[in-house]
Amino acid sequence: MQFGVFSVGDVTPDPTTGRAPTEAERIQAMVTIALKVEEVGLDVFASGEHHNPPFVPSSPTTMLGYIAARTERLILSTATTLITTNDPVKIAEDYAMLQHLAGGRVDLMLGRGNTGPVYPWFGQDIRNGIALAYEHYGLLHRLWREDVVDWEGKLRTPLTAFTAVPRPLDGVPPFVWHGSIRSPEIAEQAAYYGDGFFHNNIFWPADHVRRMVDLYRRRFEHYGHGPASHAIVGLGGQVFMRDNSQEAIREFRPYFDHAPVYGGGPSLEDYMEQTPLTVGSPQQVIDRTLGFRDVVGNYQRQLFLLDHAGLPLPIVLEQIDMLGELVVPVLRREFANGRPTDVPDAPLHPRVAASRELEASPA
Amino acid sequence: MTDRASSPSRSLVVVTAGLGVPSSTRLLADRLAAATERHLADAGIDARVEVVELRDHAQDLTNHLLTGFPSPKLQAVIDAVLAADGLIAVSPIFSASYSGLFKLFFDVVERDGLAGKPTLIAATGGTPRHSLAIEHAIRPLFAYLNAAVVATGVYAAAEDWGTGGVAADGGLVERIDRAADELAAAIAAREHQPVADPFADPVPFEGAALPARTRTEAGPRTRPDLAPPGSGAA
Numbered sequence: 001m002q003f004g005v006f007s008v009g010d011v012t013p014d015p016t017t018g019r020a021p022t023e024a025e026r027i028q029a030m031v032t033i034a035l036k037v038e039e040v041g042l043d044v045f046a047s048g049e050h051h052n053p054p055f056v057p058s059s060p061t062t063m064l065g066y067i068a069a070r071t072e073r074l075i076l077s078t079a080t081t082l083i084t085t086n087d088p089v090k091i092a093e094d095y096a097m098l099q100h101l102a103g104g105r106v107d108l109m110l111g112r113g114n115t116g117p118v119y120p121w122f123g124q125d126i127r128n129g130i131a132l133a134y135e136h137y138g139l140l141h142r143l144w145r146e147d148v149v150d151w152e153g154k155l156r157t158p159l160t161a162f163t164a165v166p167r168p169l170d171g172v173p174p175f176v177w178h179g180s181i182r183s184p185e186i187a188e189q190a191a192y193y194g195d196g197f198f199h200n201n202i203f204w205p206a207d208h209v210r211r212m213v214d215l216y217r218r219r220f221e222h223y224g225h226g227p228a229s230h231a232i233v234g235l236g237g238q239v240f241m242r243d244n245s246q247e248a249i250r251e252f253r254p255y256f257d258h259a260p261v262y263g264g265g266p267s268l269e270d271y272m273e274q275t276p277l278t279v280g281s282p283q284q285v286i287d288r289t290l291g292f293r294d295v296v297g298n299y300q301r302q303l304f305l306l307d308h309a310g311l312p313l314p315i316v317l318e319q320i321d322m323l324g325e326l327v328v329p330v331l332r333r334e335f336a337n338g339r340p341t342d343v344p345d346a347p348l349h350p351r352v353a354a355s356r357e358l359e360a361s362p363a
Numbered sequence: 364m365t366d367r368a369s370s371p372s373r374s375l376v377v378v379t380a381g382l383g384v385p386s387s388t389r390l391l392a393d394r395l396a397a398a399t400e401r402h403l404a405d406a407g408i409d410a411r412v413e414v415v416e417l418r419d420h421a422q423d424l425t426n427h428l429l430t431g432f433p434s435p436k437l438q439a440v441i442d443a444v445l446a447a448d449g450l451i452a453v454s455p456i457f458s459a460s461y462s463g464l465f466k467l468f469f470d471v472v473e474r475d476g477l478a479g480k481p482t483l484i485a486a487t488g489g490t491p492r493h494s495l496a497i498e499h500a501i502r503p504l505f506a507y508l509n510a511a512v513v514a515t516g517v518y519a520a521a522e523d524w525g526t527g528g529v530a531a532d533g534g535l536v537e538r539i540d541r542a543a544d545e546l547a548a549a550i551a552a553r554e555h556q557p558v559a560d561p562f563a564d565p566v567p568f569e570g571a572a573l574p575a576r577t578r579t580e581a582g583p584r585t586r587p588d589l590a591p592p593g594s595g596a597a
Contacts, residue, residue: 189568214562270434275432
């Protein structure tokens with residue numbers, strides 16, 4: 001099972017000081033976070049993609065390429081890559097290039113994006129969101145698997161005799177996750193292709209997460225990719241930890257109360273009860289996260305959101321240290337416990353898989 | 364859940380946005396519900412009535428707007444409205460229109476959730492001068508939602524609870540009865556509509572990916588290059 005951190009890349013003032021980082025500071029903070037994720041022994045760093053303030057990561061492959069050069073083992077991913085407003089040709093090229101530079105340590109998560117104006121800014125229409133996700137990915141999927149593509153769709157200019165370069169590293173396309181909070185069409189799409197399905201698991205009660213993942217698993221089997229229990233599932237999660245829960249709640253509350261996504265709404269306590277947000281001790285985070293398996297079954301990837309709502313970098317780095325020292329080692333052990341041996345891990349590029357095997361084998 | 368198409372039982376949900384306790388809006392809602400129940404009984408139909416006081420969900424409605432998902436309690440109310448065979452919606456008239464609380468609720472019920480649903484609209488106000496707010500504010504809202512709104516909307520002004528209730532030119536009592544009769548007839552004429560579950564019955568991807576206009580037949584699988592039905596991209 002893989003563990004990691006995903007970042008939205010928001011520039012939000014720290015509500016306790018009123019100070020917001022500059023774009024330069026925030027971009028460097030994301031890089032520092034990614035390096036920390038590798039340092040403490042986690043597996044994945046994923047960057048968001050946004051094209052409007054107050055967010056900085058508009059160009060994920062530039063950032064991930066830089067992080068690739070400064071890391072050895074970390075898998076570089078996205079949360080999410082906008083399949084709707086990006087040209088699928090450019091996604092094919094950018095992520096194949098990143099794959100080469102990172103020695104295969106790359107996968108990506110596709111999402112639609114829910115910011116209305118971004119669609120017209122990129123010449124698209126949000127009402128075509130699902131249609132764009134279907135058509136663009138249909139093309140992307142072929143561009144990585146066929147050397148020469150003739151293609152005609154409805155939402156992008158046709159291609160004749162087109163070859164996306166570079167070709168995927170060793171001819172193996174990056175593994176793709178499809179992320180969606182509430183659209184069954186996207187779970188269906190992930191199942192159709194036998195790709196991974198990721199639920200961000202942050203804004204939504206557990207029952208909805210269960211229904212989305214159940215649908216994906218059922219349809220994964222229907223499309224002949226293997227039993228439902230072999231489908232590749234990833235979840236998000238959101239935590240804030242201190243040695244004891246009272247301390248954690250006291251320190252996190254101002255960030256929660258002023259967070260752009262839920263500030264002014266429910267109380268921290270209600271929100272924790274209704275969603276997977278966990279603010280408490282490392283043991284509480286362990287217990288809650290292990291509980292996700294009861295909701296979605298044995299799964300392959302757990303990403304945590306830590307660096308948002310204006311939390312300052314030193315605190316975020318402390319949180320990653322706690323994950324690495326106190327939480328993830330226990331989660332690895334406990335999730336492995338009782339996990340049927342036939343449940344697959346998230347696919348790795350063959351080069352990465354080979355190097356992992358080499359590390360694991362006795363010298 | 365079983366299909367109740369052949370069952371002589373129907374569910375009626377009453378949504379009231381009154382604020383006072385007791386409120387005249389709730390009073391009107393109860394009278395409308397009782398009258399509808401009576402007319403359904405006359406048609407041999409047993410009505411299961413559920414009254415929703417939006418005041419009880421005001422905080423959750425605000426939270427839903429801010430967070431994008433309903434609390435379990437609010438979800439149960441939304442589910443009841445979606446599953447109902449008939450709806451009675453009653454708002455006080457504030458500033459020449461339905462109240463903000465009333466609108467908040469119908470803002471978070473999914474767009475197609477009320478389509479075709481037999482619906483009775485009603486309102487209360489301090490003065491009869493605002494009675495047309497039903498026609499210029501509430502009826503267009505439900506027209507947008509494609510609800511099947513019955514012809515008679517019932518407005519009750521303060522005086523209607525006294526002399527106006529039995530006025531010779533169509534008092535409140537008579538208007539309640541006429542509207543309830545219309546609603547009961549609409550409910551009786553329509554089979555129970557089970558709520559579609561997109562998670563249980565997804566639109567199959569193969570169905571969404573109809574014959575591609577793609578010119579190359581190569582590739583490991585058929586190509587889902589086309590828009591799904593209903594995407595508006597056709």
